[in-house]
Amino acid sequence: MTDSSTHTTQDKSTKRGRPPAQARLAAILDRLNQGGSVSVAEFAQEFGVSDMTVRRDLAELEGKGLLERVHGGAVSLQHGPLTVIDDVEPVFEARRRLNSDAKSRIAQAAVRLIADHQTLAFDLGTTVLAGARALISSEPAPGLRIFTNSLRVAQLTAAASVQTYVPGGLIQPGEMSVTGQAAVENFTRYYFDAALIGASGLTPDGVFDYSPEEAAMKSVYIQRSSCRILMIDSSKFRRISTVRVADLAQISIMVTDAAPPPELAQALEEANVSILIA
Known part of the structure; x- marks a missing residue:
């Protein structure tokens, strides 16, 4: 029963093309760790979910002390520069x-x-x-x-x-x-x-x-x-x-x-x- 239920949930997720919540949370933290910010609208489009879903993800991560929500998205909690960009400019x-x-x-x-x-x-x-x-x-x-x-x-x-x-x-x-x-x-x-x-x-x-x-x-x-x-x-x-x-x-x-x-x-x-x- 458990295996069947798990497969059914995964199949539905695959059909919708939407990654599970943990994958979204990991992607959000990865973006922040790279020195970027998170935009609610862009992440919602990227993952095929609603803006409200992304906001709930951000609220969950903020509650764990992993980011800081700002208007329209989130930034890292770290104070000061997120990163020192090296001397080589991206193409x-x-x-x-x-x-x-x-x-x-x-x-x-x-x-x-x-x-x-x-x-x-x-x-x-x-x-x-x-x-x-x-x-x-x-x-x-x-x-x-x-x-x-x-x-x-x-x-x-x-x-x-x-x-x-x-x-x-x-x-x-x-x-x-x-x-x-x-x-x-x-x-x-x-x-x-x-x-x-x-x-x-x-x-x-x-x-x-x-x-x-x-x-x-x-x-x-x-x-x-x-x-x-x-x-x-x-x-x-x-x-x-x-x-x-x-x-x-x-x-x-x-x-x-x-x-x-x-x-x-x-x-x-x-x-x-x-x-x-x-």
């Missing part, structure tokens, strides 16, 4: 696929913020590239000018007949970016209404990124823009990387997909950073 395509739904929502929200601006700077990264796609889809206003050291962004905006400027300098093939002293000096001459900035990590100590060369261009955008919009998904919270790009106080608005953990939220509030959750 672009792998980053593009990671948290793609969250990045799309962030992009749509960021584009609404810049609807009335005429001179925009676009940084590097997959979330900023998603912002460029969202901008083109929104039928940008005539007279818009884009400044970017991302050749991927430049290709999109130029193909949509948006006036696009790129600096001279050294092309980094993996990121398809233009970097170097010549690029920095070129864009230092300009001022921008707003800049869309990407990053690999965010802690109470500031904004972080992998490459010193690319960080130098981020600094130009931050220094020369009236409004600095940080586009960052919640998997980057409490993470640091090679280069500290900016203080929190240098960011005007952070657009993200989930509420930051308490100590980071407090630091952002003290730095007068507005938070927009997409």
Whole structure:
């Protein structure tokens, strides 16, 4: 009787294509242990279960002291940086696929913020590239000018007949970016209404990124823009990387997909950073 009942339960689970609860719990903890965050909506879609089921899973793990629930998902309970990212940046395509739904929502929200601006700077990264796609889809206003050291962004905006400027300098093939002293000096001459900035990590100590060369261009955008919009998904919270790009106080608005953990939220509030959750 017991074996028959067990097989029946397993068969039903297999037919539905839904992993059992213990498998879901293990997957959630594995994601957090890798330094990421958990999104209720994304996990529900991935496992083919309801949002309520995922919330119950998170509540169970929180009750065991294994994670901290935040708006729309959960983060690790560990205080301080979840991990120190090494010097090797993941390849672009792998980053593009990671948290793609969250990045799309962030992009749509960021584009609404810049609807009335005429001179925009676009940084590097997959979330900023998603912002460029969202901008083109929104039928940008005539007279818009884009400044970017991302050749991927430049290709999109130029193909949509948006006036696009790129600096001279050294092309980094993996990121398809233009970097170097010549690029920095070129864009230092300009001022921008707003800049869309990407990053690999965010802690109470500031904004972080992998490459010193690319960080130098981020600094130009931050220094020369009236409004600095940080586009960052919640998997980057409490993470640091090679280069500290900016203080929190240098960011005007952070657009993200989930509420930051308490100590980071407090630091952002003290730095007068507005938070927009997409």
